[in-house]
Amino acid sequence: MIRYDFDRTVVEADIRAVDPRWFNKAEKRTKIIVKLGSFAEKTSVWSKIKPTFMRLQKNKCVFCERQFENPDYGTIEFDVEHFRPKSSVVTWPDPVRHSKLKYDFGTGAPYATGYYWLAYELENYAASCKVCNTSLKLNYFPIAGDRGSVLATVDDLSNEQPYLCYPFGDLDDDPETLMTFVATTAVPTASDDFKKRRGQTIIDFFDLNGREQLHRERARMIAMCGSALMADAEGEATDQDQLVIARMDSPVLPHSNCLRAFKRSWATDKELARQIYEKCRAYALGGDSSGPPDL
Known part of the structure; x- marks a missing residue:
């Protein structure tokens, strides 16, 4: 939400x-x-x-x-x-x-x-x-x-x-205090019992983890922004890459909750974030037909 x-x-x-x-x-x-x-x-x-x-x-x-x-x-x-x-x-x-x-x-x-x-x-x-x-x-x-x-x-x-x-x-509550994402999968995030139930109910109610189209779209956003973050980490970021990174927090973007979760992951655990990026990239391009990225 x-x-x-x-x-x-x-x-x-x-x-x-x-x-x-x-x-x-x-x-x-x-x-x-x-x-x-x-x-x-x-x-x-x-x-x-x-x-x-x-x-x-x-x-x-x-x-x-x-x-x-x-x-x-x-x-x-x-x-x-x-x-x-x-x-x-x-x-x-x-x-x-x-x-x-x-x-x-x-x-x-x-x-x-x-x-x-x-x-x-x-x-x-x-x-x-x-x-x-x-x-x-x-x-x-x-x-x-x-x-x-x-x-x-x-x-x-x-x-x-x-x-x-x-x-x-x-x-x-802000929905992002109730649920977040691991790769393209939505998970409840609150520790409070009622808020945790809210997060899980929202995920289940709108089948946020059961709709392949949503997983594909989230993966595409992570693949696009992950490419820019990878280039920046390697000192090869173009002006376009920097623009993409600067806009990652924008509410205008589709699946911005998922994208912000990926950005937080990149800041705290780059190795995990790189794995997420690689799996999302393969999934977004259609080369991985085994299902949504799983870590």
Whole structure:
């Protein structure tokens, strides 16, 4: 998952530039939804503001960090994701769909109506790739506590102790304090029990270690940046290599969490980092078909 800045004033101005009447429409629809006590709309207006969240997220999926086209061409690749499901919440993991996942801790009760009152709440939106949203997120929302009360604010709902990490602002932990990467494999990193469970749940929920495309893309980023680091270590770095190294911490890059983990590895254990680089390079080029790089 990624974390990004959310300045509500800036976001609202961006949305008004796209559709000056969006907030009026959202307010009217919310009143109807709240009066009904459930979400039952046949049409919606949130897709109109998809470009706003794509820009906030550097055109990356909020959950898996895959990068797509910019808003001029990439809106078809993204969904407007409701962090808390608007229609209903079902049990996760599903005993049939997720039969391999076994936890010794609770993940929250089902919620028949879902968080319907948040259907048009900006702080409940993010931009997600279709795999993460349509195949994995669906109507699941695992929590450690009890479901929040009807009409509770986003701030108040933090008491639910969600396992998925809230994507922006300072409302929640930075995802990089919950999980990191060894080569292209995501691993929980926190020592605190609940935070460690959060990290593992996020990894499992979005199948971050089971999707070959993600491993390939992470390996390509490590191979590209590792080449620059190798050249620098040997005193042969070009200006382009130095530029690549300087940009390794940039949130604009796809899979930046993984890339920053590799950079930290290079700083603390160059021999291990060289092994990671060589294996990622072979895997990224397609020469290694034995599976993701394993150390």
